[in-house]
Amino acid sequence: MGEAAAKLPNIVIHEKLCKACSICVDFCPTNVLEIKGSCVAVKNLAACTRCQLCDLRCPDFAIQIFD
Amino acid sequence: MSEPAVKEKKQKLSVPFNYDKYMRPHKLPHIWCPGCGHGIVLKSLLRAVEATGIDKDNICMVSGIGCSSRTPGYVDFNTMHTLHGRAFSFATGIKLAKPEMKVIVISGDGDALAIGGNHFIHTCRRNIDLTAIVYTNSTYGMTGGQYSPTTPIGDIATTSRYGNIEPPFDACEMAKAAGATFVARGTAYHTLELEKTILAALQHKGMSVVDVIDACPTYYGRMNKFKSATHMMEVIEKDGTVNVKQVDKLPPEKVQGKLLRGILHNVERPEYCQQYANIIEKAKGGK
Numbered sequence: 001m002g003e004a005a006a007k008l009p010n011i012v013i014h015e016k017l018c019k020a021c022s023i024c025v026d027f028c029p030t031n032v033l034e035i036k037g038s039c040v041a042v043k044n045l046a047a048c049t050r051c052q053l054c055d056l057r058c059p060d061f062a063i064q065i066f067d
Numbered sequence: 068m069s070e071p072a073v074k075e076k077k078q079k080l081s082v083p084f085n086y087d088k089y090m091r092p093h094k095l096p097h098i099w100c101p102g103c104g105h106g107i108v109l110k111s112l113l114r115a116v117e118a119t120g121i122d123k124d125n126i127c128m129v130s131g132i133g134c135s136s137r138t139p140g141y142v143d144f145n146t147m148h149t150l151h152g153r154a155f156s157f158a159t160g161i162k163l164a165k166p167e168m169k170v171i172v173i174s175g176d177g178d179a180l181a182i183g184g185n186h187f188i189h190t191c192r193r194n195i196d197l198t199a200i201v202y203t204n205s206t207y208g209m210t211g212g213q214y215s216p217t218t219p220i221g222d223i224a225t226t227s228r229y230g231n232i233e234p235p236f237d238a239c240e241m242a243k244a245a246g247a248t249f250v251a252r253g254t255a256y257h258t259l260e261l262e263k264t265i266l267a268a269l270q271h272k273g274m275s276v277v278d279v280i281d282a283c284p285t286y287y288g289r290m291n292k293f294k295s296a297t298h299m300m301e302v303i304e305k306d307g308t309v310n311v312k313q314v315d316k317l318p319p320e321k322v323q324g325k326l327l328r329g330i331l332h333n334v335e336r337p338e339y340c341q342q343y344a345n346i347i348e349k350a351k352g353g354k
Protein backbone atom coordinates (compact mmCIF):
# COMPACT_ATOMS: atom_id res chain seq x y z
CA MET A 1 0.00 0.00 0.00
CA GLY A 2 2.60 2.51 1.15
CA GLU A 3 4.66 1.57 -1.89
CA ALA A 4 1.78 2.32 -4.28
CA ALA A 5 1.21 5.69 -2.64
CA ALA A 6 4.88 6.58 -2.99
CA LYS A 7 4.58 6.05 -6.74
CA LEU A 8 2.11 8.87 -7.27
CA PRO A 9 3.49 11.68 -9.43
CA ASN A 10 4.14 15.13 -8.05
CA ILE A 11 2.08 17.69 -9.98
CA VAL A 12 3.50 21.14 -9.33
CA ILE A 13 1.14 24.03 -10.11
CA HIS A 14 2.28 27.64 -10.02
CA GLU A 15 -0.86 29.44 -8.95
CA LYS A 16 0.57 32.87 -9.70
CA LEU A 17 1.23 31.87 -13.31
CA CYS A 18 -1.85 29.80 -14.19
CA LYS A 19 -4.42 31.74 -16.25
CA ALA A 20 -7.07 29.00 -16.15
CA CYS A 21 -7.11 28.63 -19.94
CA SER A 22 -8.11 24.97 -19.53
CA ILE A 23 -5.78 23.66 -22.27
CA CYS A 24 -4.14 21.19 -19.87
CA VAL A 25 -7.51 20.10 -18.49
CA ASP A 26 -9.02 19.52 -21.94
CA PHE A 27 -6.04 17.61 -23.36
CA CYS A 28 -5.25 15.43 -20.33
CA PRO A 29 -5.93 11.90 -21.61
CA THR A 30 -6.99 10.59 -18.21
CA ASN A 31 -9.00 13.52 -16.85
CA VAL A 32 -6.71 14.28 -13.92
CA LEU A 33 -7.16 18.05 -13.83
CA GLU A 34 -9.96 20.58 -13.41
CA ILE A 35 -10.34 24.35 -13.24
CA LYS A 36 -11.22 25.59 -9.76
CA GLY A 37 -11.90 29.29 -9.63
CA SER A 38 -9.09 31.00 -11.50
CA CYS A 39 -6.56 28.18 -11.34
CA VAL A 40 -6.04 24.60 -12.38
CA ALA A 41 -6.34 21.92 -9.67
CA VAL A 42 -5.77 18.19 -9.39
CA LYS A 43 -8.93 16.14 -9.04
CA ASN A 44 -7.65 12.59 -9.61
CA LEU A 45 -3.92 12.24 -8.99
CA ALA A 46 -4.05 8.45 -9.14
CA ALA A 47 -5.09 8.59 -12.80
CA CYS A 48 -2.02 10.58 -13.88
CA THR A 49 0.22 8.62 -16.25
CA ARG A 50 3.02 11.22 -16.23
CA CYS A 51 2.51 11.67 -20.00
CA GLN A 52 3.59 15.34 -19.62
CA LEU A 53 1.07 16.65 -22.16
CA CYS A 54 -0.22 19.20 -19.65
CA ASP A 55 3.26 20.65 -19.15
CA LEU A 56 4.05 20.56 -22.88
CA ARG A 57 0.93 22.48 -23.88
CA CYS A 58 0.68 24.91 -20.94
CA PRO A 59 1.38 28.36 -22.44
CA ASP A 60 2.12 29.86 -19.03
CA PHE A 61 4.91 27.78 -17.46
CA ALA A 62 2.34 26.96 -14.78
CA ILE A 63 2.29 23.17 -14.46
CA GLN A 64 5.01 20.50 -14.28
CA ILE A 65 4.99 16.81 -13.47
CA PHE A 66 7.75 15.22 -11.41
CA ASP A 67 8.15 11.63 -10.31
CA MET B 68 13.46 13.08 -38.06
CA SER B 69 10.27 14.03 -36.27
CA GLU B 70 7.76 11.22 -35.84
CA PRO B 71 4.05 11.66 -36.52
CA ALA B 72 2.17 13.20 -33.63
CA VAL B 73 0.46 9.96 -32.62
CA LYS B 74 3.81 8.52 -31.64
CA GLU B 75 4.80 11.53 -29.58
CA LYS B 76 4.26 9.79 -26.29
CA LYS B 77 6.69 6.99 -27.14
CA GLN B 78 9.59 9.37 -27.71
CA LYS B 79 12.11 10.03 -25.01
CA LEU B 80 10.62 13.11 -23.44
CA SER B 81 12.55 16.31 -22.92
CA VAL B 82 10.29 17.21 -19.97
CA PRO B 83 10.06 18.09 -17.13
CA PHE B 84 12.34 20.79 -18.39
CA ASN B 85 14.02 23.52 -16.39
CA TYR B 86 12.75 26.55 -18.33
CA ASP B 87 14.21 28.91 -15.74
CA LYS B 88 17.64 28.19 -17.17
CA TYR B 89 16.74 30.24 -20.26
CA MET B 90 14.12 32.59 -18.83
CA ARG B 91 14.06 35.85 -16.94
CA PRO B 92 11.67 34.25 -14.44
CA HIS B 93 10.93 37.51 -12.62
CA LYS B 94 9.26 38.72 -15.85
CA LEU B 95 6.49 36.12 -15.50
CA PRO B 96 3.52 36.02 -15.75
CA HIS B 97 3.89 37.07 -19.38
CA ILE B 98 1.47 39.46 -21.10
CA TRP B 99 -0.09 36.86 -23.37
CA CYS B 100 -3.81 36.18 -22.89
CA PRO B 101 -5.13 32.95 -21.37
CA GLY B 102 -4.75 30.21 -23.99
CA CYS B 103 -2.55 32.25 -26.36
CA GLY B 104 -0.34 29.84 -28.30
CA HIS B 105 2.76 32.02 -28.14
CA GLY B 106 3.85 30.60 -24.77
CA ILE B 107 3.61 27.04 -26.07
CA VAL B 108 5.82 27.92 -29.04
CA LEU B 109 8.36 29.61 -26.78
CA LYS B 110 8.61 26.51 -24.58
CA SER B 111 9.24 24.26 -27.61
CA LEU B 112 11.90 26.69 -28.78
CA LEU B 113 13.69 26.67 -25.41
CA ARG B 114 13.81 22.87 -25.33
CA ALA B 115 15.21 22.90 -28.89
CA VAL B 116 17.86 25.45 -27.86
CA GLU B 117 18.90 23.18 -24.96
CA ALA B 118 19.25 20.28 -27.41
CA THR B 119 21.67 22.27 -29.60
CA GLY B 120 24.03 22.64 -26.64
CA ILE B 121 24.73 26.27 -27.62
CA ASP B 122 25.62 28.54 -24.71
CA LYS B 123 22.80 31.01 -24.07
CA ASP B 124 25.22 33.93 -24.13
CA ASN B 125 26.08 32.96 -27.70
CA ILE B 126 22.49 33.38 -28.83
CA CYS B 127 20.84 36.59 -29.89
CA MET B 128 17.06 36.72 -30.19
CA VAL B 129 15.63 39.56 -32.29
CA SER B 130 11.99 40.49 -32.75
CA GLY B 131 9.82 43.14 -34.36
CA ILE B 132 6.53 44.34 -32.86
CA GLY B 133 3.45 42.35 -31.90
CA CYS B 134 2.34 40.02 -29.12
CA SER B 135 4.67 37.37 -30.56
CA SER B 136 7.48 39.88 -30.73
CA ARG B 137 7.31 40.32 -26.95
CA THR B 138 9.07 36.93 -26.67
CA PRO B 139 12.66 38.24 -26.31
CA GLY B 140 11.65 40.17 -23.19
CA TYR B 141 11.20 36.91 -21.31
CA VAL B 142 14.37 35.05 -22.26
CA ASP B 143 17.89 35.24 -20.91
CA PHE B 144 19.70 35.42 -24.26
CA ASN B 145 21.12 38.55 -25.85
CA THR B 146 17.86 40.15 -26.96
CA MET B 147 16.60 42.94 -29.18
CA HIS B 148 13.02 44.15 -29.50
CA THR B 149 13.16 46.28 -32.64
CA LEU B 150 10.82 47.96 -35.15
CA HIS B 151 7.67 46.48 -36.64
CA GLY B 152 8.65 44.32 -39.62
CA ARG B 153 12.37 45.10 -39.34
CA ALA B 154 13.61 42.26 -37.13
CA PHE B 155 15.15 40.56 -40.17
CA SER B 156 17.18 43.66 -41.00
CA PHE B 157 18.47 44.10 -37.44
CA ALA B 158 19.26 40.38 -37.31
CA THR B 159 21.20 40.61 -40.58
CA GLY B 160 23.35 43.36 -39.09
CA ILE B 161 24.00 41.42 -35.91
CA LYS B 162 24.91 38.27 -37.81
CA LEU B 163 27.33 40.11 -40.12
CA ALA B 164 29.00 41.79 -37.14
CA LYS B 165 29.13 38.56 -35.14
CA PRO B 166 28.99 35.60 -37.53
CA GLU B 167 29.80 33.17 -34.69
CA MET B 168 26.59 34.11 -32.85
CA LYS B 169 23.40 32.07 -33.27
CA VAL B 170 20.76 34.59 -34.28
CA ILE B 171 17.07 33.74 -33.90
CA VAL B 172 14.35 36.00 -35.30
CA ILE B 173 10.92 35.95 -33.65
CA SER B 174 8.15 37.42 -35.74
CA GLY B 175 4.38 37.33 -36.07
CA ASP B 176 2.62 36.65 -39.35
CA GLY B 177 1.78 40.36 -39.50
CA ASP B 178 5.31 41.39 -38.60
CA ALA B 179 7.05 39.01 -41.01
CA LEU B 180 4.64 38.85 -43.93
CA ALA B 181 2.76 42.18 -44.00
CA ILE B 182 4.84 45.21 -42.96
CA GLY B 183 8.03 43.12 -42.97
CA GLY B 184 7.34 41.16 -46.16
CA ASN B 185 10.04 42.93 -48.09
CA HIS B 186 12.69 42.32 -45.43
CA PHE B 187 11.56 38.72 -45.06
CA ILE B 188 11.95 37.82 -48.73
CA HIS B 189 15.31 39.50 -49.16
CA THR B 190 16.68 37.87 -46.02
CA CYS B 191 15.60 34.53 -47.46
CA ARG B 192 17.15 35.42 -50.81
CA ARG B 193 20.52 36.14 -49.23
CA ASN B 194 20.54 32.84 -47.38
CA ILE B 195 22.11 34.40 -44.32
CA ASP B 196 22.53 32.02 -41.38
CA LEU B 197 19.50 32.99 -39.26
CA THR B 198 16.63 30.97 -37.83
CA ALA B 199 13.26 32.67 -38.17
CA ILE B 200 10.28 31.51 -36.12
CA VAL B 201 7.06 32.99 -37.52
CA TYR B 202 4.14 32.75 -35.08
CA THR B 203 1.19 32.43 -37.44
CA ASN B 204 -2.09 33.17 -35.69
CA SER B 205 -3.83 34.68 -38.72
CA THR B 206 -4.37 38.03 -37.06
CA TYR B 207 -2.75 41.17 -35.68
CA GLY B 208 -3.26 40.24 -32.05
CA MET B 209 -1.54 43.21 -30.46
CA THR B 210 -3.59 45.86 -32.23
CA GLY B 211 -6.97 44.22 -31.71
CA GLY B 212 -7.56 41.59 -34.37
CA GLN B 213 -7.18 43.10 -37.85
CA TYR B 214 -6.85 40.51 -40.62
CA SER B 215 -3.30 39.52 -41.54
CA PRO B 216 -1.74 38.08 -44.71
CA THR B 217 -2.52 34.57 -43.45
CA THR B 218 -6.20 35.09 -42.55
CA PRO B 219 -8.24 32.60 -44.58
CA ILE B 220 -10.81 33.92 -47.09
CA GLY B 221 -14.20 34.50 -45.51
CA ASP B 222 -12.92 34.91 -41.94
CA ILE B 223 -13.97 37.72 -39.67
CA ALA B 224 -11.56 40.37 -38.38
CA THR B 225 -12.04 43.89 -37.09
CA THR B 226 -11.09 45.02 -40.62
CA SER B 227 -13.23 42.40 -42.38
CA ARG B 228 -16.57 42.44 -40.58
CA TYR B 229 -18.33 40.71 -43.48
CA GLY B 230 -15.55 38.23 -44.27
CA ASN B 231 -12.01 38.56 -45.59
CA ILE B 232 -11.76 38.73 -49.40
CA GLU B 233 -7.94 38.50 -49.64
CA PRO B 234 -6.36 35.12 -50.36
CA PRO B 235 -3.78 34.17 -47.69
CA PHE B 236 -0.05 33.69 -48.19
CA ASP B 237 1.56 30.33 -47.55
CA ALA B 238 4.61 31.53 -45.59
CA CYS B 239 6.53 28.34 -46.38
CA GLU B 240 5.97 28.55 -50.13
CA MET B 241 7.01 32.18 -50.04
CA ALA B 242 10.18 31.49 -48.02
CA LYS B 243 11.15 28.68 -50.37
CA ALA B 244 10.50 30.72 -53.51
CA ALA B 245 12.50 33.62 -52.06
CA GLY B 246 15.53 31.39 -51.45
CA ALA B 247 15.49 30.18 -47.83
CA THR B 248 17.40 26.90 -47.69
CA PHE B 249 15.44 25.32 -44.80
CA VAL B 250 11.69 25.70 -44.59
CA ALA B 251 9.42 23.90 -42.15
CA ARG B 252 6.08 24.15 -40.42
CA GLY B 253 4.83 23.12 -37.01
CA THR B 254 1.96 23.87 -34.67
CA ALA B 255 1.65 24.65 -30.98
CA TYR B 256 -0.56 21.58 -30.63
CA HIS B 257 2.21 19.22 -31.89
CA THR B 258 4.62 20.54 -29.33
CA LEU B 259 7.24 17.76 -29.32
CA GLU B 260 7.27 17.59 -33.10
CA LEU B 261 7.72 21.37 -33.11
CA GLU B 262 10.69 21.08 -30.75
CA LYS B 263 12.38 18.64 -33.16
CA THR B 264 11.59 20.79 -36.18
CA ILE B 265 13.02 23.90 -34.53
CA LEU B 266 16.11 21.92 -33.50
CA ALA B 267 16.70 20.95 -37.14
CA ALA B 268 16.22 24.59 -38.15
CA LEU B 269 18.76 25.76 -35.54
CA GLN B 270 21.27 23.18 -36.78
CA HIS B 271 20.89 24.24 -40.41
CA LYS B 272 23.58 26.45 -41.98
CA GLY B 273 21.81 29.21 -43.90
CA MET B 274 18.41 30.85 -43.68
CA SER B 275 15.92 28.60 -41.88
CA VAL B 276 12.26 29.50 -41.52
CA VAL B 277 9.78 27.70 -39.26
CA ASP B 278 6.17 28.74 -39.74
CA VAL B 279 4.35 27.89 -36.51
CA ILE B 280 0.55 27.77 -36.53
CA ASP B 281 -0.78 28.92 -33.16
CA ALA B 282 -3.92 30.43 -31.73
CA CYS B 283 -5.12 33.91 -30.77
CA PRO B 284 -8.24 32.99 -28.82
CA THR B 285 -8.91 36.58 -27.79
CA TYR B 286 -9.45 38.09 -31.25
CA TYR B 287 -9.28 35.62 -34.12
CA GLY B 288 -10.88 32.90 -32.02
CA ARG B 289 -13.76 34.93 -30.62
CA MET B 290 -14.57 36.66 -33.89
CA ASN B 291 -14.63 33.37 -35.75
CA LYS B 292 -16.84 31.56 -33.25
CA PHE B 293 -14.30 29.25 -31.68
CA LYS B 294 -15.39 28.16 -28.22
CA SER B 295 -11.95 28.13 -26.58
CA ALA B 296 -8.22 27.91 -27.13
CA THR B 297 -8.55 24.13 -26.99
CA HIS B 298 -11.19 24.22 -29.73
CA MET B 299 -8.88 26.29 -31.94
CA MET B 300 -5.96 23.93 -31.35
CA GLU B 301 -8.12 20.95 -32.29
CA VAL B 302 -9.68 22.42 -35.42
CA ILE B 303 -6.87 24.56 -36.84
CA GLU B 304 -3.72 22.87 -35.59
CA LYS B 305 -4.61 19.19 -35.15
CA ASP B 306 -7.27 18.64 -37.83
CA GLY B 307 -6.17 21.44 -40.15
CA THR B 308 -2.63 20.15 -40.75
CA VAL B 309 -0.96 16.93 -41.82
CA ASN B 310 2.64 15.81 -41.47
CA VAL B 311 4.42 15.80 -44.82
CA LYS B 312 5.63 12.24 -44.14
CA GLN B 313 2.06 10.97 -43.91
CA VAL B 314 0.83 12.56 -47.13
CA ASP B 315 1.62 9.56 -49.36
CA LYS B 316 -0.12 7.15 -47.00
CA LEU B 317 -3.36 9.10 -46.77
CA PRO B 318 -6.27 9.27 -49.25
CA PRO B 319 -6.31 12.62 -51.12
CA GLU B 320 -9.46 13.84 -49.35
CA LYS B 321 -7.64 13.64 -45.99
CA VAL B 322 -4.89 15.91 -47.27
CA GLN B 323 -7.03 18.31 -49.32
CA GLY B 324 -7.06 21.83 -47.92
CA LYS B 325 -4.68 21.05 -45.06
CA LEU B 326 -1.39 22.77 -44.29
CA LEU B 327 1.68 20.54 -44.34
CA ARG B 328 3.83 20.14 -41.22
CA GLY B 329 7.42 18.98 -40.89
CA ILE B 330 10.51 19.84 -42.94
CA LEU B 331 9.25 20.98 -46.33
CA HIS B 332 12.48 22.14 -47.97
CA ASN B 333 16.11 21.53 -47.05
CA VAL B 334 18.94 22.32 -49.48
CA GLU B 335 22.49 23.68 -49.39
CA ARG B 336 23.59 26.93 -50.95
CA PRO B 337 26.47 29.35 -50.18
CA GLU B 338 25.76 31.29 -47.00
CA TYR B 339 25.81 35.10 -46.98
CA CYS B 340 28.34 35.79 -44.17
CA GLN B 341 30.78 33.34 -45.72
CA GLN B 342 30.34 34.96 -49.13
CA TYR B 343 30.86 38.35 -47.55
CA ALA B 344 34.07 37.20 -45.83
CA ASN B 345 35.29 35.89 -49.18
CA ILE B 346 34.63 39.20 -50.88
CA ILE B 347 36.57 41.05 -48.16
CA GLU B 348 39.53 38.78 -48.83
CA LYS B 349 39.24 39.48 -52.52
CA ALA B 350 39.05 43.24 -52.00
CA LYS B 351 42.18 43.08 -49.85
CA GLY B 352 44.05 41.89 -52.90
CA GLY B 353 43.85 38.15 -52.42
CA LYS B 354 42.86 35.98 -55.36
Ligand SMILES: Cc1ncc(C[n+]2csc(CCOP(=O)(O)OP(=O)(O)O)c2C)c(N)n1
Pocket residue numbers: 132133134135136151174175176177178179182202204206207208209210215283
Ligand atom coordinates in the same frame (compact mmCIF):
# COMPACT_ATOMS: atom_id res chain seq x y z
C1 LIG C 1 5.42 50.97 -38.09
C2 LIG C 1 4.28 50.42 -37.29
N1 LIG C 1 3.10 50.21 -37.88
C3 LIG C 1 2.07 49.68 -37.19
C4 LIG C 1 2.22 49.37 -35.87
C5 LIG C 1 1.06 48.79 -35.10
N2 LIG C 1 1.19 47.36 -34.85
C6 LIG C 1 1.72 46.89 -33.70
S1 LIG C 1 1.75 45.23 -33.61
C7 LIG C 1 1.00 45.09 -35.13
C8 LIG C 1 0.64 43.77 -35.73
C9 LIG C 1 1.20 42.59 -35.06
O1 LIG C 1 0.72 41.42 -35.63
P1 LIG C 1 1.58 40.09 -35.67
O2 LIG C 1 2.96 40.37 -36.14
O3 LIG C 1 0.81 39.09 -36.46
O4 LIG C 1 1.72 39.66 -34.14
P2 LIG C 1 0.68 39.14 -33.05
O5 LIG C 1 0.35 40.35 -32.23
O6 LIG C 1 -0.52 38.58 -33.75
O7 LIG C 1 1.44 38.11 -32.29
C10 LIG C 1 0.76 46.36 -35.68
C11 LIG C 1 0.09 46.59 -36.99
C12 LIG C 1 3.49 49.57 -35.27
N3 LIG C 1 3.74 49.24 -34.00
N4 LIG C 1 4.49 50.10 -36.01
Ligand code: SF4
Pocket residue numbers: 027028029030031032033047048049050051052053054055065
Ligand atom coordinates in the same frame (compact mmCIF):
# COMPACT_ATOMS: atom_id res chain seq x y z
S1 SF4 D 1 0.95 14.19 -16.97
FE1 SF4 D 1 -0.57 13.53 -18.47
S2 SF4 D 1 -1.98 12.29 -17.27
FE2 SF4 D 1 -0.81 13.49 -15.78
S3 SF4 D 1 -2.05 15.36 -15.48
FE3 SF4 D 1 -0.60 15.81 -17.11
S4 SF4 D 1 -1.73 15.38 -19.01
FE4 SF4 D 1 -2.82 14.37 -17.32
Ligand code: SF4
Pocket residue numbers: 017018019020021022023024025039040054057058059060061062063102
Ligand atom coordinates in the same frame (compact mmCIF):
# COMPACT_ATOMS: atom_id res chain seq x y z
S1 SF4 E 1 -2.57 25.08 -19.40
FE1 SF4 E 1 -1.37 26.19 -17.88
S2 SF4 E 1 -2.32 28.21 -17.68
FE2 SF4 E 1 -3.79 26.86 -18.74
S3 SF4 E 1 -5.06 26.05 -17.06
FE3 SF4 E 1 -3.41 24.58 -17.37
S4 SF4 E 1 -1.80 25.19 -15.94
FE4 SF4 E 1 -3.23 26.91 -16.10
Ligand code: SF4
Pocket residue numbers: 098099100102103104105134135204208209282283284285286
Ligand atom coordinates in the same frame (compact mmCIF):
# COMPACT_ATOMS: atom_id res chain seq x y z
S1 SF4 F 1 -4.23 39.26 -28.37
FE1 SF4 F 1 -4.08 37.23 -29.32
S2 SF4 F 1 -1.93 37.04 -29.97
FE2 SF4 F 1 -2.05 38.72 -28.47
S3 SF4 F 1 -1.59 37.77 -26.47
FE3 SF4 F 1 -3.82 37.79 -26.71
S4 SF4 F 1 -4.29 35.80 -27.62
FE4 SF4 F 1 -2.09 36.13 -27.92
